[in-house]
Amino acid sequence: MTAVETPTGVLLGTFTPGSPEWEKARGGLCVTATEIAAVMGLSPWQSRFSLWHKKAGLPVPPFEASPQIEWGNRLEPAVVGKYEDEHPDLILLSTGTWRHAERSWQRATPDRLIALREDIDGRPVGIFEAKTSPYGDDWGRDGTDEVPVYYRCQVIWQQDTLGLHARTPIGVLIGGCDYRELYVDYDEGDAKLMRDAAAEFLRTVEAGERPPIDGSDATYQTIRVQPDGLEDRDVEIPAEDAARYETAQRQMADAKSELTAAKATLLDHIGDGKRAVVGDRRIAYRTVRGGKTYSLNPYTSKDTAA
Template sequence: MTTVETPTGVLLGSYTPGTPEWEQARGGLCITATEIAAVVGLSPWQSRFSLWHKKAGLPTPPFEPSPAMEWGNRLEEAVAQKWLDGHDGYGIEAAGTWRHADRDWQRATPDRLAYTSRGKVVELLEVKTSPFGDDWGPSGSDEIPVYYRCQVQWQLDTLGLQVCHVAVLIGGWDYREYVIEYDPSDAKILRDAAERFLDDVRQGNRPDIDGADATYQTIRVQPAGREDRDVEIPFGLVIRWDDAYAAHQQAATELTKVRGEVLDWIGDGYRAVCEGRRIAYRTVNPDGTTLALQPYRSTS
């Protein structure tokens, strides 16, 4: 491992994800790069509510890696090597877990350190895989999903670096590269939000319940057992319950209807399109009948 120094980063060590040492380096009252998007309400995987419970030491749902995560891990080395193949004069290595020199609670585990052959210029390399490219801009731009932008800014701020390269493989074949520069204003917004969040954990100020699935799953694991008793809930909550279920049923019925109409239009075709926009596509069984109708993700 090449010895590299960063302006404000202190290397804690290199740990295997999922091990007790890895959990300890990321645990306690600290905020990691993968958590900062949840702090500001921008993470698709965690909510402020679920993260608050984790930091408060309360029950949270067990971590269950998805097939997408598994393949992302399997492909990480190949995508990193693809980036290296196109950048002569650079070397890359696993980055390890770091903390900020003055803020012990600010932690980051970048995918790779990227450095020149002489080891003088240190940058970061983040490696991603994605099934869809809707949230990713043209290769060579800085247009990446906002939750990854939060992650990158946090990493740069932790280590005191100025540039992060992002290499992503979309849909298994569409390779793109991005360059993200350090933004001091964005970094300060994230730091201030993280400090307020950690203070709320210390003070026991639980975030409001929101509509994120991570929040609902966190609430599910809080009770330990069941008592045979009735619990009175507010009338206003009952009204919202009734309205939400009625709207859900109506939406489900309309969705089934419109899916049938779209599938009927496609017939034995592959994709439904409108004025250049891809709407949905068919997957088929071995006999050619429809297995499923899948929507394309929309950025609108």
């Protein structure tokens, strides 16, 4: 069953992710639930700068599905099924891409909508999100509201778009075997803050007012794909920008040396173990090939799949 009506949502359609129809429903001058965190400067995947260029129709790096995203999509039905097993009085409805009835630029594509099993009309009463995470960074204990801030933005945007303000459960599968249910409560103040920020962001796109350059990789990659071609010519740049670049290069060399020493220290602590931890917090993990250390990798919140 597919939900077709919510208090303030207008269903645009059910589209295959990545299809031209899907891109059209989420493109142009609108802000989706997966984009609002970037507007707020809280996304680990996009920056305001990269999103601005996308909305302005300028070149952006091609989307590449990471293994985390691929397996998040593959495991979504398993997480959905587990939630339904845990809550036999509820059913999860398939859904599509929605816009707000009054703010057509406000868009959302929830994973599922929740209905009461006893309701033969299948009227949605809430939203459900299914997530996966390799290591559980930024996820709290089962039953809490300790979710990554960018997912909190996503869920509140969905609640606000569809007018479904009930507490939203997020089912997350961590490490392939640790299932937890966490929650996001609707907050009108935060919703208004995001609406205002989104409206201002779209105004800057229409006005051609590019956001300032920040230090995110998404911004750098966006700038990298802007030029088309190569001309053999000199370009005069401000002296302060040259000094900033040269200083950063020196600092990077110093930081690289310090990082090498820090990694060597951690590996010395780990020995033939796998992980470096401080209490309940995982710091880094060791990979091995042929019995010898191949690499030492940090645990970061970016390892959490969308």
